[in-house]
Amino acid sequence: MKKKLFIFSNESIYHQEEKFYCENIDLKTTPEGLNKKFDVHLFGRKSNKDRPHEIKLNKIKIFNNIFSYVSKIIESAKDKDAKYLIISISPYTFMISIFLRLFGKKPIIYLRSDGYGEYKAILGKVGSLIYHLMFSVTCSISHLISCREYILRGRKGKIVSPSQLDSTWLRQPKKIEVKNFKLLYVGRLKIEKGIFYLLNLIKNKKNISLTVVGAEKRTSYNTNQSNVKIYSTQNSKVKLIKTYDDNNIFVLPSYTEGHPMVILEALARRRPVVIFDDIKHVIGEKKGIFVSKRNFINFLGTLNNIKKNYKKIQKDMKNNKLPTYKDFIEKLSQNILSYDQ
Secondary structure, three states, X not given: OOOEEEEEXXXXXXXXXXXEEEOOHHHHHHHXXXXXXXXXXXXXXXXXXXXXXXXXXXXXXXXXXXXXXXXXXXXXXXXXXXXXXXXXOOHHHHHHXXXXXXXXXXXXXXXXXXXXXXXXXXXXXXXXXXHHHHHHHHHHOOEEEEOOXXXXXXXXXXXXXOOOOXXXXXXOOOOOOOOOEEEEEEOOOOHHHOHHHHHHHOOOOOOEEEEEEEEOOOOOOOOOOOOEEXXXXXXXXXXXXXXXXXXXXXXXXXXXXXXXXXXXXXXXXOOOEEEEHHHHHHOOOOOOEEEEOOOHHHHHHHHXXXXXXXXXXXHHHOOXXXXXXXXXXXXXXXXXXXXXX
């Protein structure tokens, strides 16, 4: 019999016709993968906005407010043998961790990104202070799993390598020539992701086009830029892979990142990646990632360097050892089981 695993998330989940949908692909794939090892119960906040990714789980609960959410937490805490996984630290999950501890449960916090950087990008210095308070308290009463050592800030925890990659992603990529720069960005259209900075950076620039994949459904973005095309989040893996293959350079302009899976996707399709100084820590041993300063002259120089050496860069990228989805779920499952209540 599978052990129960209660997963708590701050993510908003959309409910329609007995089906549930989320914005971030990892809120779909991580619980689904863990459901093969555990009896997964997923809890989240209710969204009134349509979301692109259907979560294929039988046991999902969504709540209109923190009071109904907490009520369900208290009920779940009666299960003596269950595990409790909290995804990321936010005001909601901060409260959840406290209530679980009050009822004798020690939750597992899965840190997917650097909250200090995210809250600072959104709220400025006060954001970092708010996150520091939540981080300090939550980590002191929880077990920790993270995608990066530095995100733990010196605290003891286990490390995993999140990935969506499977055999389809790792197939031979389409060959492409670099004449004009066909840039690609896949991700949320949020300030902390740096996408609006990137749009301004390439505004009215000849021979540079940008495809953006990640807009919310039924939301329009008027950039007034003829060299930019914005599309909704793509929930078809085959179509998303084709989008990577149809462009020649991937750009991730984020101000903060933990373990960006879009970089792994770009590298799997052997598309060179440009990032900025803020997140150069994501490179590690991976080949094909280039760091630019946040100004157009340096950015263009980086693009021209990639263009000049494109074939050699792609050859080097063949040697990358990229984590897979199967390995990630197996490691995450082992780590969850290794922690006692």
